Amino acid sequence: MxxxxxxxxxxxxxxxxxxxxxxxxxxxxxxxxxxxxxxxxxxxxxxxxxxxxxxxxxxxxxxxxxxxxxxxxxxxxxxxxxxxxxxxxxxxxxxxxxxxxxxxxxxxxxxxxAYFGHDGWVAHAPGLKTLDDALLIRRRILSAFERAEASDDDAERKALLTFAIVGGGPTGVELAGTLGEIARHTLKHEFRRIDPQHARVLLLEAGPRVLSSFPESLSEKARLQLERLGVEVRTGSAVTNIDAGSVTLGDERIATHTVLWAAGxxxxxxxxxxxxxxxxxxxxxxxxxxxxxxxxxxxxxxxxxxxxxxxxxxxxxxxxxxxxxxxxxxxxxxxxxxGRATKPFHYRDWGNLATIGRRAAIVDLGKLRFSGFLAWSFWLVAHIFFLIGFRNRVVVLLDWAVAYWTHQRNARIIVGRND
Missing domain, CATH: 3.50.50.60 (FAD/NAD(P)-binding domain)
Incomplete structure (x- = not known):
C-alpha cells in the first residue's frame, strides 16, 4: 500500500x-x-x-x-x-x-x-509605497514647519514652507489636498514666528489634467476642490530637475526643501x-x-x-x-x-474614487458620477469597510471623526533624524 x-x-x-x-x-x-x-x-x-x-x-x-x-x-x-x-x-x-x-x-x-531614468532624484523626492516611505515623508513635512519657525532668513523660510508634489494621480492629489488642510487648519495658531497658512502647496502634473483615469468632468471638479484648499495645480508642467533645494520646470526654478514623488x-x-x-x-x-x-x-x-x-x-x-x-x-x-482547464480572468470594475480632502472627493461608478461631500462620505465608508481587522476599522473611524470636527491630526510625532 x-x-x-x-x-x-x-x-x-x-x-x-x-x-x-x-x-x-x-x-x-x-x-x-x-x-x-x-x-x-x-x-x-x-x-x-x-x-x-x-x-x-x-x-x-x-x-x-x-x-x-x-x-x-x-x-x-x-x-x-x-x-x-x-x-x-x-x-x-x-x-x-x-x-x-x-x-x-x-x-x-x-x-x-519610477523616476524615469533620473535616479539622482530619489534622495530629494521620496515616493510613497511602504510604511518606511510614509514615516520619512511625515518627518520631512513636519520638520519643514519646525525649521521654518526657527529660521531668521525670509528666503529660507519661504523655501521651507513650499511643498511640491510631482504627479497628479490619486496619490499626488491626496497628498496635495491633505497638505493644504494641514497648513490652513491643523497647524493654525500653533506657531509664533510663522503663519502655516502662508505655506505654498504645488501639485505638478506633466499631463493636461489631474486624475486622468477619471472622466474629464470629475477631473475638473477635483482641480477646483484642490484650489479651494489653497493648492496650486500646475498641469502641463514636466519636472526637469530636482535637487536638495529646488524643483525645476523647464526654465522655472522653484525653491523648496520638500518634494514628494507620485509620478510613476x-x-x-x-x-x-x-x-x-x-x-x-x-x-x-x-x-x-x-x-x-x-x-x-x-x-x-x-x-x-x-x-x-x-x-x-x-x-x-x-x-x-x-x-x-x-x-x-x-x-x-x-x-x-x-486536472481541469483554467478559466480566463475577468475584471469586475466596481468604479473609481479619489479623495481630495475633508468633505471633498470624486466617485465614478460608470453611469453614476458625483463629487463633494457625498463622494467623500462614500469614499470613507468604502475604505472603512475594506480595512482588515475590527480594531483597525474602529480606530480609523474614531480618528477620522475627531479630525472631522477638530481638524486635528493625532499622529504628528516626528521620529528619526532628518535626512
Missing amino acids: TSDPSPAHVVIVGGGFAGLWAARALARVPVRITLLDRGNHHLFQPLLYQVATAGLSSPDIAAPLRHILRRQKNVTVLMGEAVAVDSAQKIVRLADGGTLGYDFLLLASGATH VAASPLARSLGVPLDRAGRVPVEPDLSVPGQPRIFVAGDLATLQRENGKPVPGVAPAAKQMGNHVAAAIRARIA
Whole structure:
C-alpha cells in the first residue's frame, strides 16, 4: 500500500492584496502554502498617505500577516526577500542565499517608484509605497514647519514652507489636498514666528489634467476642490530637475526643501528573472488565466502583471483588481491540481474614487458620477469597510471623526533624524 503523495507546495511572493487574497482562497485546498514577504505585515496601501500626513498611525492601516493567517493551518509565513526565480529548477532564490522549491508559484511583489531614468532624484523626492516611505515623508513635512519657525532668513523660510508634489494621480492629489488642510487648519495658531497658512502647496502634473483615469468632468471638479484648499495645480508642467533645494520646470526654478514623488511606478525587478518579455514598466504580460507565457505553473498578479480587458483597456493597478486576481489565481491552482482547464480572468470594475480632502472627493461608478461631500462620505465608508481587522476599522473611524470636527491630526510625532 503506497502512501498519499505530499500536497503541492504553493509559494506566494508578496503579502499585499493579491498574495493575501490568494492564500486565503486556498484555505480549504489540500496544498502547502508558503507566503513570503519582505515585511511582517499586510499594508492597506490606499490609506498610506494618511500615515504620511499624520492623520493615522502605522498600526491603523497594517496588520501582521501571521496574525491575519493564524487560523489557516496550511500557511507558513516567512519574512524574507525573493531576488530571482529559477523556473527550470522550480525554485525561488532568496536574498539571504536560501531557496524555496515550489510546485505552483504566484508572484505578487507589487511595484516600486519610477523616476524615469533620473535616479539622482530619489534622495530629494521620496515616493510613497511602504510604511518606511510614509514615516520619512511625515518627518520631512513636519520638520519643514519646525525649521521654518526657527529660521531668521525670509528666503529660507519661504523655501521651507513650499511643498511640491510631482504627479497628479490619486496619490499626488491626496497628498496635495491633505497638505493644504494641514497648513490652513491643523497647524493654525500653533506657531509664533510663522503663519502655516502662508505655506505654498504645488501639485505638478506633466499631463493636461489631474486624475486622468477619471472622466474629464470629475477631473475638473477635483482641480477646483484642490484650489479651494489653497493648492496650486500646475498641469502641463514636466519636472526637469530636482535637487536638495529646488524643483525645476523647464526654465522655472522653484525653491523648496520638500518634494514628494507620485509620478510613476515600476514593477518589482523580480519579473526580470522569468525570462519573458516585459512591458515598458517592467510588468509581465500574462496569459488570460494570469499564468506566465510558456510557464503554466507560475502566475503573476497585482501591479506586477499587465492584462488587457475585453474593452481593450488594461486591468488597473488598484486594490480591487489585485484582490480579484488573487482569488482567480487560487481558482486556477485548484483547477490545475484537479486536472481541469483554467478559466480566463475577468475584471469586475466596481468604479473609481479619489479623495481630495475633508468633505471633498470624486466617485465614478460608470453611469453614476458625483463629487463633494457625498463622494467623500462614500469614499470613507468604502475604505472603512475594506480595512482588515475590527480594531483597525474602529480606530480609523474614531480618528477620522475627531479630525472631522477638530481638524486635528493625532499622529504628528516626528521620529528619526532628518535626512
